[in-house]
Amino acid sequence: MENVPTVRLQTGYAMPLVGLGTWQSLKEEGQTAVECAIACGYRHIDCAWMYQNENEMGKAITKVIKENKVQREELFITSKLWSIFHKPELVRTGFMKSLNKLNLKYLDLYLIHSPCGNKYVDDETIIPKGSDGKTLFDDTDYVKIWKVLEDLQKEGLIRSIGVSNFNKHQINRILKECSVPPAVNQIEINPYLVQKDLVDFCNNKGIVVTAFSPLGSPTRPWVSPEEPALLKDPSLEEIAKRLEKSVAQVTLFKGKL
Numbered sequence: 001m002e003n004v005p006t007v008r009l010q011t012g013y014a015m016p017l018v019g020l021g022t023w024q025s026l027k028e029e030g031q032t033a034v035e036c037a038i039a040c041g042y043r044h045i046d047c048a049w050m051y052q053n054e055n056e057m058g059k060a061i062t063k064v065i066k067e068n069k070v071q072r073e074e075l076f077i078t079s080k081l082w083s084i085f086h087k088p089e090l091v092r093t094g095f096m097k098s099l100n101k102l103n104l105k106y107l108d109l110y111l112i113h114s115p116c117g118n119k120y121v122d123d124e125t126i127i128p129k130g131s132d133g134k135t136l137f138d139d140t141d142y143v144k145i146w147k148v149l150e151d152l153q154k155e156g157l158i159r160s161i162g163v164s165n166f167n168k169h170q171i172n173r174i175l176k177e178c179s180v181p182p183a184v185n186q187i188e189i190n191p192y193l194v195q196k197d198l199v200d201f202c203n204n205k206g207i208v209v210t211a212f213s214p215l216g217s218p219t220r221p222w223v224s225p226e227e228p229a230l231l232k233d234p235s236l237e238e239i240a241k242r243l244e245k246s247v248a249q250v251t252l253f254k255g256k257l
Helices: 027-040 054-066 088-101 142-154 168-177 196-204 234-243 247-252
Strands: 006-008 014-016 019-021 044-046 076-081 107-112 158-164 184-188 208-212
Touching: 014 076, 019 027, 027 044, 027 054, 054 088, 076 088, 088 107, 088 142, 107 142, 107 184, 142 158, 142 168, 158 168, 168 196, 184 196, 196 208, 234 247
Parallel strands: 019 044, 044 076, 076 107, 107 158, 158 184, 184 208
Antiparallel strands: 006 014
16 A cells, blocks of 8 residues: 555645545444554545444544554545535534544545435434434535535635535536535446546546445445345456456456456
8 A cells, every 4th residue: 555646636635546435334343444554554534424433433543643653644534524414504513523523623525425415303313214214304505515614624624625426417506606616526436337427527627536335335235135246247257367356456446457
């Protein structure tokens, strides 16, 4: 992991191209994983309030800094605003929860996790549901949310702001109605979901695309039994065998094989 390549964001900051995602990381095991990842050379750690493990991620970050294994300025820490905090008056609350749990003075990148908003019940209800068991959504405007993020950026609490799971129409609204363009759009990308049009659009706008679930996320809760498994794809297995690599390595490779 030495000399991990970086990409320059519109804000001027460098973001490491290889990052450790923390979704589904068990709390204590996740803490150990982050410590080990940083020891191995990882500098980009991707977090989110919705993952409900930021306290442990913060402990890991604090520990490696305290032990002088890495300086804070060497790390690139990302988090995301969850959908229950989509009212403008709740944005700062949601942000500060992540910042405090991570035990940091600023975040390198903060994303709107999703353009859709959920009804706010309290600070601990991740996915609010009605008496019928259905998820409760709320009528929110991500443009108003974005403008609060701009204020947090001006205060120095966030170095770069971006979005996640946004499409071209939603990004265009931000570009037209706001002062600061998104530095990043984090979306799902893998061989089964390449999203070329959206990637090309972001590239043309100077928005860096971060790919999540590049291995197909086989352990996600909503996977269906009949869905093909990316890591067992016959074509990828054949390529991996020819190159003497794992299917995961082939899947993550960017370029011509």
